[in-house]
Amino acid sequence: MNTIHPWILAISLIGMAACSTSAIKQDKDLAPEKNNIVLIMVDDLGYSDVAYMHNKQGINTPNIDKLAQSGMVFTDAYAAAPVCSPTRASLMTGKYPATLKLTCHIPGMGMEKYLEKLSEGHSLKEAYFRDHLPMDEFTIAEALKEQGYSTGYIGKWHLGGAGSIYTEDGTINTAYHPDNQGFDINIGGNAYGQPKSYFDPYFNGTIQDRKEGEYLTDRLGDEAVQFIEQNQNQPFFLNLATYTVHTPLDAPEEIVEKYEGNKYFAMIEKLDQNVGKVMDKLEALNLLENTLVVFYSDNGGLWGNAPLKGIKGTLNEGGIRVPMIVSFHGKIKAGSQSATPVTTVDFFPTFLELAGGNPSLYPEVEGKSLLPLVYGKADFPERPIYWHFPHHRKEGLSMGAAIREGDWKLITSFETEEVFLYNLKDDLGEVNNLSDSFPDKKLALLAKLEAWQEEIDAEMPLKNDNE
Template structure:
């Protein structure tokens, strides 16, 4: 009997050990299944400034084109603002620029000098906005860190205070660096809206100088590769925010020669090369099937955005519609396309759902998860997209607000009090103002836009005395 009991006891202990090992393995496997996230945010890349758009034949982007061929292209992707800082803040927080009180780019010359310059001889003063992202806002990096992710920020931040051109290193206030918003690593991110130099020495307090003449886009690409290599055995979130293709336009001589001195096209090729380097690193590390890659621009381009009109700084399509590709091997259908309008506030809830976190715990989010679209499902809520930009620009529709609902887009210009209504399905170039033809549609969109502005407590422009 004792012998039998001993045998049963041994069997019981072995069963427990096997069970524990299985439990540990399952837990480890679950952690491994959490997808890595590579979010590439390009600065000022226009809607048609990529090869797959077939609008500018001299643009060469084979790596970005492959990213699109192997993934999903969003034809109606928007930035939350027609300038950089607000869009970047909306990505980090999942909140609209109007709600964040950060509706304009943070001025390198400093707030006081900027407002004096922009308000001169204008009927309305620029709407109030702050010069940094508030520390108390929950960031997507904070949430991902709680889920076991290593978080890295490489490149342009531009959320860290005004007056960066008056510094020697781009640091206006160390409290407003990416490391205080949930990022474990910050390489190159500070208050700069554009680099002091595209060639080393960089005069960047968060980026060590390389050899003289080293090109910034290449350097940030190399830093991204090192980050992937160092963290490939665990979940990571890499936010690669290139300074390119923002001015001042500059590129290596050997690349310039290929484009007869066209600096912009040369910069795009260098961007493409480094996108290719990142994708090659993911492939070599056997991470492609467990990494979602998002390629996106922070606002419209400066150098023509065919077939759109307008450019960076305007509420026309050319100022806010941007190139966007999402790639995830084996999860997203190859060569697929999505024409559902989306915007940058959608990324936060998308990444939450991606890693299994409920959006119900984050009630201030203003966007929608894009996973149903990425997975090819039709269940996606009908909604309107909104823009509030109470700021002056010299060209195109600015100092105004806009709403898109389905095929309709309505713009109201504060300074002139003019209204614009476009049917984007028939008129992507916004050539035909339909306000007089569709007065009821105009009225409904105008009222909805005003209701949203009141909801988010949007700052309005005031009379300029």
């Protein structure tokens, strides 16, 4: 019988181990790289409130402009609602606010008082809506956790219950906070819709006060940078949701003086500085080439959105069309632009696909992945985009619903039963109501909108007997 000398066996085993190690290394090298995702969600930043749009004089946003030049600017990007909480819930779930039954901002004064106040003097009462993001909703953070991502939420959440003005620190129920919806850390997120203070002390139960007089936007920028540093060696999802530029308007005195007392412009500059802070950290850590960065606003601006009609709270373009940038060094063409209508529900499938997940496994998600569009590899199919906002606002056209398909947009008012039809390609300012001139188009879009409302069982306003 043949025998194997011990030294031959040892050499064989070493060789096998070396081959095995080489194979593992090769497999690792061939494995798809996990890309990081940074979403900067600004509060109440209007379509005209960034310098690269060239619509407002005096706006100073060099870092945001640089981000725009590095990637793709979306000229026809929309928020899922004309106010904040619904858009935030939509972003987390990939569902329309009407599907979630969370169609209005969650009131700091409490639900009962808010519904009574807003319904007063109208023929229709405010429709029902939830006061928090339900715990059984599956969020994009949870989906990315399944893909091996570290997840961080820094800033405004506003999905954590009603009645925050009666609290000492913005906490209604900690179970509703981001760290119970898929995020590893939560700094700043609770029931607050606006900060109790833009300066330390913050009176925020999820931010530990650090230095008296520190500015909140700077603090959140610092926390974002720290999260990136701590997670640079693993895939991460960072949602930096600034409280800026929501009221109360406030900024460091020296910046306000620079703008001759214009606190809003001063807040925008501080926002821009912290966008730059985040981008500088990504560059310093050599992460730009494997990090998708999205810059976005939760609804239209409150201080004018020229050339658009309307402001925050309205179904006109000024209430729902928002600035949006998508940047990914080496993968998205620098200086590119898209006029394709996109909206909040598209982020969930986009981020999931980028992380290596399969959006088709989540049939409840109502958006479409934007990756083919931003990579320039395929035409993005035309589809209708919907808004359902059965709520009164003092700012303009509200208490209604809308649909955009192609160049056409239709708005229907629940209160007055008026129908407005616009061709946005020819009439961006929504000046000419074409509903009488194009009755077939009006009826077709109205039928689609009503069919969608019925399909998702949208909450509708009821007659107000106490008018």
